[in-house]
Amino acid sequence: MYDNTKYLPAGDSSVFMEFGNSISPKINARIRNVVKGIETSDIKGVTELLPTYRSIQIMYNPMEIEYDELVGILKELETSIPEGDAGDYRIVEIPTLYGGEYGPDIEFVAEHNKISVEEVIKIHTSTDYLLYMLGFTPGFGYLGGMSEKIATPRLKTPRTKIPAGTAGIAGTQTGIYPIDSPGGWQLIGKTPIKLYDPLGEAPILLRAGDYVRFVNITEEEFFEIQKLAEQRKYNVNIIINGEVRSHE
Amino acid sequence: MNRIRIIKPGLLTTVQDRGRLGYQQFGVTVAGAMDNYSFRVANLLVENDENEAVLETTFMGPEIEFDCDEVIAITGADMKPKLNGEPVELWTSIPVAKGDKLSFSSVTNGLRCYIAFSRGINVPEIMGSKSTYLRGKLGGFEGRKLEKGDELPLGEKNLASTGSYAPKKYIPIYEKEYTLRVVLGPQDDYFTDEGIETFLNSTYKITSEADRMGYRLDGPVIAHKDGADIISDGIVYGSVQVPGGGLPIILMSDRGTTGGYTKIATVLTPDLSILAQMGPGSSVNFKEVSVHESHEIYKENENKISELKNFMKNNRFEFNKNMMFSLNMFGNNFNVTVREIE
Numbered sequence: 197m198y199d200n201t202k203y204l205p206a207g208d209s210s211v212f213m214e215f216g217n218s219i220s221p222k223i224n225a226r227i228r229n230v231v232k233g234i235e236t237s238d239i240k241g242v243t244e245l246l247p248t249y250r251s252i253q254i255m256y257n258p259m260e261i262e263y264d265e266l267v268g269i270l271k272e273l274e275t276s277i278p279e280g281d282a283g284d285y286r287i288v289e290i291p292t293l294y295g296g297e298y299g300p301d302i303e304f305v306a307e308h309n310k311i312s313v314e315e316v317i318k319i320h321t322s323t324d325y326l327l328y329m330l331g332f333t334p335g336f337g338y339l340g341g342m343s344e345k346i347a348t349p350r351l352k353t354p355r356t357k358i359p360a361g362t363a364g365i366a367g368t369q370t371g372i373y374p375i376d377s378p379g380g381w382q383l384i385g386k387t388p389i390k391l392y393d394p395l396g397e398a399p400i401l402l403r404a405g406d407y408v409r410f411v412n413i414t415e416e417e418f419f420e421i422q423k424l425a426e427q428r429k430y431n432v433n434i435i436i437n438g439e440v441r442s443h444e
Numbered sequence: 445m446n447r448i449r450i451i452k453p454g455l456l457t458t459v460q461d462r463g464r465l466g467y468q469q470f471g472v473t474v475a476g477a478m479d480n481y482s483f484r485v486a487n488l489l490v491e492n493d494e495n496e497a498v499l500e501t502t503f504m505g506p507e508i509e510f511d512c513d514e515v516i517a518i519t520g521a522d523m524k525p526k527l528n529g530e531p532v533e534l535w536t537s538i539p540v541a542k543g544d545k546l547s548f549s550s551v552t553n554g555l556r557c558y559i560a561f562s563r564g565i566n567v568p569e570i571m572g573s574k575s576t577y578l579r580g581k582l583g584g585f586e587g588r589k590l591e592k593g594d595e596l597p598l599g600e601k602n603l604a605s606t607g608s609y610a611p612k613k614y615i616p617i618y619e620k621e622y623t624l625r626v627v628l629g630p631q632d633d634y635f636t637d638e639g640i641e642t643f644l645n646s647t648y649k650i651t652s653e654a655d656r657m658g659y660r661l662d663g664p665v666i667a668h669k670d671g672a673d674i675i676s677d678g679i680v681y682g683s684v685q686v687p688g689g690g691l692p693i694i695l696m697s698d699r700g701t702t703g704g705y706t707k708i709a710t711v712l713t714p715d716l717s718i719l720a721q722m723g724p725g726s727s728v729n730f731k732e733v734s735v736h737e738s739h740e741i742y743k744e745n746e747n748k749i750s751e752l753k754n755f756m757k758n759n760r761f762e763f764n765k766n767m768m769f770s771l772n773m774f775g776n777n778f779n780v781t782v783r784e785i786e
Contacts, residue, residue: 403469
């Protein structure tokens with residue numbers, strides 16, 4: 197984390213607050229605190245916030261506020277926000293069916309790491325992953341904190357279509373494809389729930405600052421949950437401020 | 445139900461409004477009209493809210509049959525629009541009768557043309573917007589470009605009863621070369637001094653890889669200090685991204701929300717409306733301005749639109765007869781065509 201936050205202009209209607217040049221839970225917690233601070237202080241002219249790994253992009257209307265005035269307000273605000281944890285957080289449980297046609301690369305992940313498929317599942321489900329930011333496609337979360345024991349390089353040739361809901365591994369990252377997309381991740385399982393539902397009440401299930409917990413389910417459970425999810429009747433299990441499990 | 449029928453779809457005709465704002469933190473692309481100025485003026489000409497959805501058509505316009513009376517306005521690129529085979533003016537309100545056919549040819553100036561409908565376009569709002577995001581198959585008419593035979597529902601709003609027009613000084617002329625004003629940053633410190641010099645003193649050609657997502661440019665290579673990769677962060681409309689190869693890409697309406705390449709500069713909002721009208725083969729230069737100057741330019745542009753709104757309020761004509769008026773206003777002569785409707 198930088199000693200002094202950098203303020204970087206992006207054209208006539210955005211400014212970046214950059215907090216550091218690394219991916220770390222500490223920087224991320226700071227970002228969430230500052231986002232909360234900006235949201236509650238209701239600064240005139242601020243139209244939208246986009247928090248990422250190490251910065252916050254603040255979009256504003258230059259008809260309502262000048263750059264210097266906005267930066268002044270943000271600097272002032274920063275000093276009033278205490279360091280430390282980010283307050284309330286959610287642990288979101290993602291029911292996942294591992295292996296088979298749903299996760300065709302799980303055996304490769306096991307072989308690559310010289311462990312069994314069962315161990316891959318056990319390791320993948322025993323850590324809660326911090327969602328640093330969303331991007332790439334609607335609802336795609338960049339998750340951190342996966343164990344090196346199941347790290348696996350990307351495919352040499354990406355697949356042209358990966359079905360929505362598929363969970364994968366790329367290096368030490370893990371994630372879930374919210375919509376059908378091309379991609380080169382090693383596919384290990386699939387969730388029947390929708391992370392992206394454009395016509396639903398909450399179009400995007402996950403948000404920055406959440407912890408994602410994968411829960412191993414059977415094929416039978418998969419179809420039950422899928423049926424409910426399609427009717428928008430499945431209640432995703434969300435734990436507020438629960439104990440976060442780390443692989444270390 | 446009021447609607448229009450698509451007889452020919454044109455090359456790329458989509459429903460667009462100002463875009464899907466407020467969902468970028470969830471990874472949702474903004475989309476929206478590429479040329480914000482023409483889009484807003486089209487709506488003003490038919491007495492709509494300036495953010496009502498319109499049709500954006502690229503390079504070659506559609507052929508449309510009206511299933512109801514309407515008042516429309518066509519702005520932006522000149523695709524030689526015709527109503528029932530007779531040429532009609534751009535940048536003016538046009539009354540249309542049920543059964544009328546609106547057709548276009550290939551573009552002669554600019555790239556994207558906007559068609560606003562006084563009744564509005566009746567497609568569902570998804571996450572607060574009617575804009576089509578093609579790659580995400582989201583919004584607009586079934587998440588896609590219009591096709592032959594589509595019936596696009598229009599709204600139930602009352603028709604504008606009188607019309608107006610935009611005088612010449614409010615009508616942009618699109619050139620093949622343009623100097624885009626930029627604010628340097630957010631990652632200008634990732635480039636060598638020579639790299640910045642190259643960027644600001646070279647002419648870049650728009651390549652054939654130029655679409656609603658972004659414009660890839662070709663020209664002198666811009667030197668980084670050490671590497672083009674950053675930890676992924678936010679991208680805005682007009683971000684000038686420079687990947688490892690050193691050739692810039694200007695990110696447009698359908699950009700992803702985040703990206704992992706250095707951004708040397710950001711194009712000013714008013715200049716993006718001009719850039720949106722330029723296509724492959726045209727060239728651009730970049731000129732640095734301060735953030736403070738960028739705000740002055742932004743305000744000038746907004747004041748110009750307010751001025752135009754006032755002009756339209758005070759200069760209205762009736763849609764009652766096929767007549768040609770010659771008007772003298774502010775020392776300029778204007779020809780206004782007026783046509784009778786039922």
